[in-house]
């Protein structure tokens with residue numbers, strides 16, 4: 502029997518899973534698996550290691566990482582995106598990202614590590630260890646969304662490459678394909694899109710490599726097949742469609758810092774006290790179910806480190822956060 506799961510692109514308005522139905526579907530599946538049920542995959546497909554389908558992602562264990570506020574609806578998180586490789590408009594990625602080829606996918610690891618090389622995505626991600634983390638996503642343009650990601654901790658993957666003692670930073674690169682990514686025709690940013698973290702930030706338990714969203718395989722516009730999520734930093738640090746990782750001794754280039762160092766620092770920690778020249782960071786527009794996606798908008802005060810201060814403030818002890826913005 503063929504069970505077809507709509508991808509984000511197949512979805513019509515009335516197909517959109519409301520949050521309550523998503524949670525019920527999860528509960529049903531969890532009960533089914535707990536009762537010893539196996540998913541209806543042919544034996545050959547079960548034996549072969551492959552990227553997961555939506556059912557595999559629904560099995561992801563719930564984690565303690567959650568946020569008290571309601572989650573952003575599926576249709577908002579998959580249609581209001583920044584992914585400049587597909588254009589600078591918020592609606593461009595949902596319209597154009599289907600051009601991105603995500604299978605097969607490899608990640609090349611370079612620099613200060615013992616296990617450098619090119620890895621198939623299936624060899625990097627342990628699909629039996631997937632977990633769901635509900636994080637608040639805060640964009641520098643002063644909006645936020647609460648998003649249920651599925652993936653694995655970044656540190657669990659980076660450790661596999663055995664970074665050496667010179668690895669003080671880690672840099673990530675997005676795929677760079679003029680053919681698949683029409684937005685890269687214009688030099689709005691230095692392509693490939695690149696981002697970086699200090700190694701102790703990267704090894705903190707919070708940064709997450711997401712392969713799914715709302716229990717479904719990540720839609721292309723959200724960074725398929727693998728993207729970073731760093732919840733205490735502005736959204737642009739959460740680089741999408743990662744194809745290369747480089748460990749380095751010196752602070753690496755980042756696309757936004759290169760384009761405008763005054764507006765975009767390397768650290769980019771969410772900080773209501775450090776103003777951005779164009780957007781006040783004191784409060785944010787919440788894109789969520791009650792506020793409506795395009796209707797009346799709720800606002801909330803921005804929290805230091807986006808609400809994750811307990812977990813990360815220690816990383817910056819003694820640093821001037823205004824200077825190191």
Ligand code: MTE
Nearest residue numbers: 582583584585640675694736737739740741
């Ligand atoms: N990654 C790449 N490769 N290209 C981009 O333009 N935009 C960033 C980040 N990652 C971007 C990117 C910005 S500005 C934000 S706010 C988030 O992706 C948006 O993620 P979302 O569309 O899943 O909400």
